[in-house]
Amino acid sequence: MIALRIMGGALALCVATTATAQDVRFVACPIYRDTNYHESNPDHHGRRTGCWLVDDPETGIRYDVNDSWSKPDFAYGVLVEGDIKEGAEDTCGGIQLGPVRTSILYDRECPRRSLMAEGYTSRPPLFSERYVMPGFVERDLPDPPYRTMTFSPTFDFDSAFMTFNLSDYALDQAIYYYRQVGADNVSKVIVTGWAATEPEVISGVTLAERLEVAQERVDGIVTTLLRMGIPEDRIETHAYGNAEVSDTEYADGLEETSRRRADITVVVD
Amino acid sequence: MKMAASRLRLPRLAALASATALAVTVGMAQAQVDEEYWWTAGSGEVFPEVRDYPNAAGALRVLVEGGPVDTVGHAFFEPIGPNGRACVTCHQPHDAMSLTPRTAQERWEATGGTDPLFAAWDGSNCPTMPQGERASHSLLLDHGLFRIERPWPPRDLQGNPIETDFTIEVVRDPWGCNTGRAYGLDAEEPTVSVYRRPRPVANLKYILAVGFDYDPKSGLAMELDPETGEPMSGNLMSDRRAQSLSLQMRDAAASHLEMLRDLTDAERAQIADFESRVYAAQQTIGDDIALDEVAEGGAELLQRSEAGLLGIFASPVWSEFDAWAEMSEEEMAALPPETRAFRESVVRGLHLWRTRSFLVNDSAGINQPLGFGNPARNTCQFCHNMSRTGIDVAPGQIDLGTSNQPFADPMPHLPLFRITCTGRLPHPHYGREILTSDPGYALTTGRCLDVGKITTQQMRAMAAREPLFHNGIAADIPGLVDFYDRRYNIQYTPQERQDMINLLTAL
Numbered sequence: 099m100i101a102l103r104i105m106g107g108a109l110a111l112c113v114a115t116t117a118t119a120q121d122v123r124f125v126a127c128p129i130y131r132d133t134n135y136h137e138s139n140p141d142h143h144g145r146r147t148g149c150w151l152v153d154d155p156e157t158g159i160r161y162d163v164n165d166s167w168s169k170p171d172f173a174y175g176v177l178v179e180g181d182i183k184e185g186a187e188d189t190c191g192g193i194q195l196g197p198v199r200t201s202i203l204y205d206r207e208c209p210r211r212s213l214m215a216e217g218y219t220s221r222p223p224l225f226s227e228r229y230v231m232p233g234f235v236e237r238d239l240p241d242p243p244y245r246t247m248t249f250s251p252t253f254d255f256d257s258a259f260m261t262f263n264l265s266d267y268a269l270d271q272a273i274y275y276y277r278q279v280g281a282d283n284v285s286k287v288i289v290t291g292w293a294a295t296e297p298e299v300i301s302g303v304t305l306a307e308r309l310e311v312a313q314e315r316v317d318g319i320v321t322t323l324l325r326m327g328i329p330e331d332r333i334e335t336h337a338y339g340n341a342e343v344s345d346t347e348y349a350d351g352l353e354e355t356s357r358r359r360a361d362i363t364v365v366v367d
Numbered sequence: 368m369k370m371a372a373s374r375l376r377l378p379r380l381a382a383l384a385s386a387t388a389l390a391v392t393v394g395m396a397q398a399q400v401d402e403e404y405w406w407t408a409g410s411g412e413v414f415p416e417v418r419d420y421p422n423a424a425g426a427l428r429v430l431v432e433g434g435p436v437d438t439v440g441h442a443f444f445e446p447i448g449p450n451g452r453a454c455v456t457c458h459q460p461h462d463a464m465s466l467t468p469r470t471a472q473e474r475w476e477a478t479g480g481t482d483p484l485f486a487a488w489d490g491s492n493c494p495t496m497p498q499g500e501r502a503s504h505s506l507l508l509d510h511g512l513f514r515i516e517r518p519w520p521p522r523d524l525q526g527n528p529i530e531t532d533f534t535i536e537v538v539r540d541p542w543g544c545n546t547g548r549a550y551g552l553d554a555e556e557p558t559v560s561v562y563r564r565p566r567p568v569a570n571l572k573y574i575l576a577v578g579f580d581y582d583p584k585s586g587l588a589m590e591l592d593p594e595t596g597e598p599m600s601g602n603l604m605s606d607r608r609a610q611s612l613s614l615q616m617r618d619a620a621a622s623h624l625e626m627l628r629d630l631t632d633a634e635r636a637q638i639a640d641f642e643s644r645v646y647a648a649q650q651t652i653g654d655d656i657a658l659d660e661v662a663e664g665g666a667e668l669l670q671r672s673e674a675g676l677l678g679i680f681a682s683p684v685w686s687e688f689d690a691w692a693e694m695s696e697e698e699m700a701a702l703p704p705e706t707r708a709f710r711e712s713v714v715r716g717l718h719l720w721r722t723r724s725f726l727v728n729d730s731a732g733i734n735q736p737l738g739f740g741n742p743a744r745n746t747c748q749f750c751h752n753m754s755r756t757g758i759d760v761a762p763g764q765i766d767l768g769t770s771n772q773p774f775a776d777p778m779p780h781l782p783l784f785r786i787t788c789t790g791r792l793p794h795p796h797y798g799r800e801i802l803t804s805d806p807g808y809a810l811t812t813g814r815c816l817d818v819g820k821i822t823t824q825q826m827r828a829m830a831a832r833e834p835l836f837h838n839g840i841a842a843d844i845p846g847l848v849d850f851y852d853r854r855y856n857i858q859y860t861p862q863e864r865q866d867m868i869n870l871l872t873a874l
Binding site for chain 1: 579590734740795
């Protein structure tokens with residue numbers, strides 16, 4: 099199930115995983131459990147701690163969504179999409195999800211719910227495998243011969259914000275790939291924004307992304323491409339609704355997440 | 368101005384010990400600042416390579432890399448505008464290249480209010496007020512605040528109006544500069560007047576350092592300098608309206624110096640050269656405690672260290688004082704009791720800085736939109752993360768609540784604005800309406816989400832430039848610690864509070 103549009107020649111895909119339906123997908127108010135990991139783990143000073151939990155309203159099952167790189171806001175509802183992490187220890191008081199994404203739904207206010215630690219320790223915060231290094235650090239990119247490649251940052255629901263060390267990693271990879279290939283060998287960079295505009299009812303809530311968010315995703319990416327030195331006349335843009343599922347590695351195999359993306363295709367001559 | 372590097376004798380530190388708490392108290396004595404330290408624009412004296420300036424905690428050191436500076440004809444020191452001011456007028460070495468209310472008060476007394484420092488444009492509460500009266504300059508004299516006039520609606524770098532997603536109304540206008548016919552939202556050219564402390568012109572290589580290609584708070588690549596095409600750090604000014612020294616100089620020349628012409632290339636190069644070589648930090652505590660003895664406090668390390676490094680990957684923030692933690696009991700026992708007590712307090716403060724976590728909530732720029740969540744439990748160094756200066760590499764536009772109600776203290780001397788967010792979504796932490804004394808970064812971006820965000824300030828030489836925060840909401844370092852304690856419910860014990868104060872004073 100590939101939504102990549104072929105433009106100007108055959109495109110090679112950057113495929114690492116196959117998107118499948120995620121194990122759980124629901125909307126609910128999040129719960130913050132105020133654990134304080136560093137007190138018992140002095141090696142983890144200054145890193146994010148605490149637990150984020152969300153109860154599935156249909157099953158009552160409490161899930162631990164801490165592995166979501168974009169954390170909830172306890173004042174708003176969240177859309178949870180994730181896979182159950184089999185065999186994972188319960189460190190927060192819920193079934194661990196991972197990979198998992200949580201999208202804040204700013205139009206759904208929630209009572210602020212927080213719990214005491216109650217013996218739960220949380221666990222060492224994740225260090226993203228998608229850590230965006232400073233510019234002077236060499237990227238791990240493919241060796242020659244170079245080919246046309248697509249990098250597909252994903253987004254939270256109805257958002258065009260490039261989440262740090264998640265979606266900006268894919269964009270960074272595209273930019274440094276462009277530089278590695280060399281401007282003389284790239285005919286264009288095609289940016290295609292997608293929005294999951296098809297309405298769905300999840301936990302009794304009808305959700306559909308705005309069509310405009312597809313263009314907003316493009317605009318943000320183009321702003322960054324220009325600031326990073328890619329010439330405007332080398333950039334081609336498109337924005338579409340009715341996004342289909344993609345196999346992009348940046349969705350971590352979460353099928354519905356993969357719809358909310360942009361495709362940045364570096365077209366190599 | 369005299370050149371002699373005199374050291375003012377200060378009362379010895381009071382070391383208060385009890386069975387349960389040890390409080391080493393600094394800042395109790397008020398150092399007298401006299402005419403010796405005032406730098407008059409156009410004085411023509413040589414700016415020394417190294418000089419120590421007394422303050423209530425001990426002494427500040429200001430040093431210039433590369434040797435003394437001849438200020439004759441130098442654009443930073445000469446009154447090149449029509450109002451008699453130079454850059455140095457509001458960036459005094461004694462005040463860590465900022466300006467304190469005490470210095471302003473002394474100038475008022477010494478000159479009867481005629482010093483160019485009190486220029487009507489921004490050295491008074493509003494140019495329409497009677498300039499000969501002290502009350503017309505109360506914000507500068509009592510709070511160290513200058514008037515900053517921003518266009519409404521905000522303009523982009525090309526001067527084009529920005530479409531905003533909020534409206535602004537004036538709720539309180541104590542000085543008439545936001546509702547008058549000449550100044551304010553109803554003026555022919557609408558403006559918003561806010562009041563801010565001058566940022567120190569020192570340690571700027573850290574402020575200007577670009578750590579990463581991307582700004583995680585905007586989700587975009589760092590903005591480019593329109594003059595050089597190079598990325599800019601975004602940490603130079605409190606509202607990020609000018610991000611390079613060149614752009615800041617132009618902004619300052621047109622406003623603070625009231626210049627009708629642009630700075631020449633030579634003037635800008637001269638100012639930038641000087642500003643890039645100045646370093647300032649607290650050097651001693653009281654008469655006897657040298658911050659660079661065993662440890663690496665003071666200004667010299669700032670000069671020779673690399674800028675822009677995240678503490679977690681380079682030298683941890685305030686590792687300057689790690690060596691004090693590693694001293695043996697025998698070495699500590701050999702110290703004078705006050706010195707030992709102060710060092711131990713700083714070490715405890717350092718430990719608190721790194722390990723004492725607290726819940727950060729409803730602070731846009733932290734809790735939203737980066738993905739850290741709301742609330743987020745973390746420590747001081749989470750945001751104050753750059754080695755040597757404690758600024759935010761990210762860059763640091765954050766709403767701590769220093770301007771926005773309900774978190775900001777009542778500040779009846781400041782204007783109050785009602786912001787109404789008109790976009791698709793309300794502000795995530797305040798809703799549709801926000802009461803603020805300074806919209807901050809939103810006056811640059813035009814975005815409701817940025818209301819009250821102020822760029823994280825460097826943390827060096829704070830004892831020499833109180834009051835603190837952009838609007839002077841903290842009268843001193845204890846006030847700053849108390850603000851954070853209250854805002855984020857940290858619940859420092861009296862001992863912990865004092866240890867944090869001593870750490871921050873040593874910077």
